[in-house]
Amino acid sequence: MTTKEFNFNYKIxxxxxxxKSRVLDLGCGDGKLLKILKNEKNISGLGVExxxxxxLEALQKGLSIVQGDLDMGLKEFQDNSxxxxxxxxxxxxxxxxxxxxxxxxxxxxxCVVSFPNFAYWKVRFYLFFKGKMPKSKVLPYEWYNTPNVHxxxxxxxxxxxxxxxxxIEKSVYLTKRKSRSGFLIRNIANFFSxxxxxxxxx
Amino acid sequence: MENxxxxxxxxxxxxxxxxxxxxxxxxxxxxxxxxxxxxxxxxDNAILVLHALTGSAHAAFLNKKxxxxxxxxxxxxxxxxxxxxKFFVISSNVLGGCYGTTGPKSINPLTNKPYALDxxxxxxxxxxxxxxxxxxxxxxxxxxxxxxxMGGMQALEWSIAYPEYVKSTILIATAARLNAxxxxxxxxxxNAILKDAxxxxxxxxxxxxxxxxxxxxxxxxxxxxxxxxxxxxxFGREFKDTPSFDFxxxxxxxxxxxxxxxxFVDRFDANSYLYITKALDYYDPIKSYGSLENALKDSSSKFxxxxxxxxWLFTTEQAKQIVxxxxxxxxDVSFVELESKCGHDAFLLEFEKQTKIIKSFLGE
Numbered sequence: 001m002t003t004k005e006f007n008f009n010y011k012i013x014x015x016x017x018x019x020k021s022r023v024l025d026l027g028c029g030d031g032k033l034l035k036i037l038k039n040e041k042n043i044s045g046l047g048v049e050x051x052x053x054x055x056l057e058a059l060q061k062g063l064s065i066v067q068g069d070l071d072m073g074l075k076e077f078q079d080n081s082x083x084x085x086x087x088x089x090x091x092x093x094x095x096x097x098x099x100x101x102x103x104x105x106x107x108x109x110x111c112v113v114s115f116p117n118f119a120y121w122k123v124r125f126y127l128f129f130k131g132k133m134p135k136s137k138v139l140p141y142e143w144y145n146t147p148n149v150h151x152x153x154x155x156x157x158x159x160x161x162x163x164x165x166x167x168i169e170k171s172v173y174l175t176k177r178k179s180r181s182g183f184l185i186r187n188i189a190n191f192f193s194x195x196x197x198x199x200x201x202x
Numbered sequence: 203m204e205n206x207x208x209x210x211x212x213x214x215x216x217x218x219x220x221x222x223x224x225x226x227x228x229x230x231x232x233x234x235x236x237x238x239x240x241x242x243x244x245x246d247n248a249i250l251v252l253h254a255l256t257g258s259a260h261a262a263f264l265n266k267k268x269x270x271x272x273x274x275x276x277x278x279x280x281x282x283x284x285x286x287x288k289f290f291v292i293s294s295n296v297l298g299g300c301y302g303t304t305g306p307k308s309i310n311p312l313t314n315k316p317y318a319l320d321x322x323x324x325x326x327x328x329x330x331x332x333x334x335x336x337x338x339x340x341x342x343x344x345x346x347x348x349x350x351x352m353g354g355m356q357a358l359e360w361s362i363a364y365p366e367y368v369k370s371t372i373l374i375a376t377a378a379r380l381n382a383x384x385x386x387x388x389x390x391x392x393n394a395i396l397k398d399a400x401x402x403x404x405x406x407x408x409x410x411x412x413x414x415x416x417x418x419x420x421x422x423x424x425x426x427x428x429x430x431x432x433x434x435x436x437f438g439r440e441f442k443d444t445p446s447f448d449f450x451x452x453x454x455x456x457x458x459x460x461x462x463x464x465x466f467v468d469r470f471d472a473n474s475y476l477y478i479t480k481a482l483d484y485y486d487p488i489k490s491y492g493s494l495e496n497a498l499k500d501s502s503s504k505f506x507x508x509x510x511x512x513x514w515l516f517t518t519e520q521a522k523q524i525v526x527x528x529x530x531x532x533x534d535v536s537f538v539e540l541e542s543k544c545g546h547d548a549f550l551l552e553f554e555k556q557t558k559i560i561k562s563f564l565g566e
């Protein structure tokens with residue numbers, strides 16, 4: 001992903017977080033988003049990241065960061081101890097997405113979950129016409145080296161939440177540099193959106 | 203990278219007695235210390251570094267007489283993790299030690315003989331109290347504390363005992379308290395000293411010291427500072443020579459332990475080993491305050507916790523206990539588990555990664 005598009009995604013997430021919230025950023029990478037949230041929204045909070053080099057970069061930004069593996073759960077964190085937990089572009093690369101979502105919902109009142117939509121029309125066409133695993137700016141990897149072991153679509157996520165009584169409070173659909181929020185017809189959103197950002201709660 | 207600066211140990215004599223955790227009041231305490239860098243005008247750029255079980259005040263730079271470098275020389279100095287261009291670094295020998303601070307081998311002014319076992323049983327809390335007196339002497343406003351292993355326990359105690367005064371706490375390869383396994387190792391080490399024929403109830407200063415016992419204690423210590431992987435890398439099953447078919451030193455690992463034991467008896471006092479390991483065993487803020495949460499609740503410090511993947515003496519799990527308590531209390535905390543093949547010793551060896559982390563944490 002290019003920096004510009006990253007920033008666009010950050011902007012969307014940033015708009016969803018109220019001022020002075022207590023935020024847990026899961027899979028926070030080098031801490032860019034967390035830093036933006038600190039500067040723009042005065043949030044307090046910390047990041048969790050498994051990659052040591054990212055941990056170092058986040059520390060260099062003056063952030064609080066705890067090294068850890070999301071797939072091992074969030075044992076260190078108490079129930080409802082955060083206003084928001086963020087899982088930005090990370091869900092598809094967790095080994096056990098269901099467990100990670102449950103853990104997020106346990107420690108935070110609301111969760112922001114974003115992921116690339118595998119039902120985006122360009123992705124569908126890629127597979128349809130080329131007959132190969134789709135690659136794009138949001139999905140830059142080869143089938144054999146991708147960390148994205150649990151790719152999913154917008155419709156998959158709706159179904160996932162419905163079955164588990166997880167509330168979807170907001171949805172923001174992203175294509176290129178445009179975002180649409182609210183109640184689009186789901187199948188249309190699922191076809192035309194490259195990425196999605198959900199706010200969910202118990 | 204070696205520091206070219208020379209350093210000297212100075213002595214500060216406390217001007218008042220200290221009430222120890224055991225209830226006794228203890229007077230005539232002297233503290234051996236060294237400093238590196240300059241204290242700024244605001245007196246708020248001080249870092250107190252805290253040594254482990256057998257350390258001394260000589261943390262960095264070269265000793266004038268011996269030309270030896272300090273135990274954390276890789277970490278303290280210009281542009282190092284604890285950057286002496288920016289910070290004023292203080293290091294002191296612990297109460298009960300044998301490197302200049304009052305301990306069992308010091309002369310008891312009442313008898314004009316070494317204290318030996320008349321020395322009171324001191325705790326980590328008592329060591330910290332004494333360090334606070336030294337820090338007060340410099341007129342320091344707010345302090346950063348940092349230490350590994352037992353030094354980490356002292357740093358933790360600083361943040362508990364002086365919650366407003368400590369602005370940053372760096373805890374490396376440490377725990378809030380020892381687990382039963384570590385206490386067991388210390389117990390065996392103490393037994394080796396206590397059962398040595400020369401021990402003479404601690405009164406050995408005018409005769410031969412219990413060097414066999416102390417050497418065995420050190421050998422046990424060294425086993426716990428390494429890990430299987432480190433031992434394999436260092437020694438494997440290699441023989442020193444060919445099998446001797448007697449009970450001499452055959453294996454490289456035996457030879458290493460024997461050597462470590464031998465050089466240790468020349469530099470450390472057996473009574474101090476008893477006292478300091480006891481202090482390690484006793485330290486338990488969870489018990490003292492009912493919970494670690496309760497112990498740390500008033501702290502205004504930010505925290506950095508570092509553990510090492512192969513450290514089985516002070517485990518990542520134990521470090522995480524501190525981290526999760528601090529998270530629960532909404533404290534500012536960062537945690538890193540560094541990959542290392544060096545076991546507990548890593549905190550003295552893996553200085554490159556630690557330097558990056560500590561520099562970032564201290565805000566450079």
